[in-house]
Amino acid sequence: MRFSSEVVVTLRPSINDPQGLVVHDGLRQLGFTGVRxxxxxxxxxxxxxxxxxxxxxxxxxxxxxxxxxxxxxxxYRITVRPLGGAPSSGSPT
Amino acid sequence: MRFSSEVVVTLRPSINDPQGLVVHDGLRQLGFTGVRxxxxxxxxxxxxxxxxxxxxxxxxxxxxxxxxxxxxxxxYRITVRPLGGAPSSGSPT
Structure with missing residues (x-):
């Protein structure tokens, strides 16, 4: 049976994220002052x-x-769902 | 009010993904033959x-x-949820 899995890999909160800082600054320079x-x-x-x-x-x-x-x-965090069908019971997404 | 938002940016299906190919090959070489x-x-x-x-x-x-x-x-796709509280009605995640 085939499954689709999504993996999100994030830097731990204590680790500096220079790429994130660039995104943050870029957004603010574009006028998105609401970004925290x-x-x-x-x-x-x-x-x-x-x-x-x-x-x-x-x-x-x-x-x-x-x-x-x-x-x-x-x-990291993982989600898994069956491909080409309804999600199996117990794991609605 | 403060919100947390997750943005996932993916290559369009028709676009070559060399980084994905490297991950695919790497996983297979590690013995994960089930990866498609x-x-x-x-x-x-x-x-x-x-x-x-x-x-x-x-x-x-x-x-x-x-x-x-x-x-x-x-x-891209976006999810938004209020920070530090229950998700607002109508958008359970």
Whole structure:
């Protein structure tokens, strides 16, 4: 069964984010004075083959641990949903 | 009122994604044979001051149109939620 997984990798809150500062300053210079902070991360969209949603979640977690995030400075979060069908019960999104 | 907004900027499906190919190949070389595709995008977390959720959504849309995404090759999507409180009615996430 095929699953679509979204991985968001963000810098830990204590880590400086120069890219986010550039975005923040750029937005303010464009007149968006309401912006209070901006932080930039990575977004990775994966399609994986797995027996069920739990194993898809497990395998994507392994991918994050082994390749996608730098454990020293980054956090990650994962969402998994079946492709081409309604989300399975217990995980409405 | 302060809102937290998440912006995901992705390459349009028709656009080549060399970074995604590298992730895909890297994962396969690590033994993740179940991975079928990988695409990499940007994730931007913003805090904005706005009168209500609708204006926060509108201002973040303007930020995307003016700075955050390249309209030739990228799409974007936005979620907005109030900071430090329950999500307002009508927009449960």
């Amino acid at each position: 902070s901006a932080r930039v991360g990575k977004y990775i969209e994966l399609e994986v083959e797995a027996a069920d949603e739990a194993s898809a979640q497990a395998v994507v977690t392994q991918m994050c641990e082994k390749l996608l995030r730098n454990p020293v400075i980054e956090d | 595709s990988a695409r990499v995008g940007k994730y931007i977390e913003l805090e904005v001051e706005a009168a209500d959720e609708a204006s926060a959504q509108a201002v973040v849309t303007q930020m995307c149109e003016k700075l955050l995404r390249n309209p030739v090759i990228e799409d």
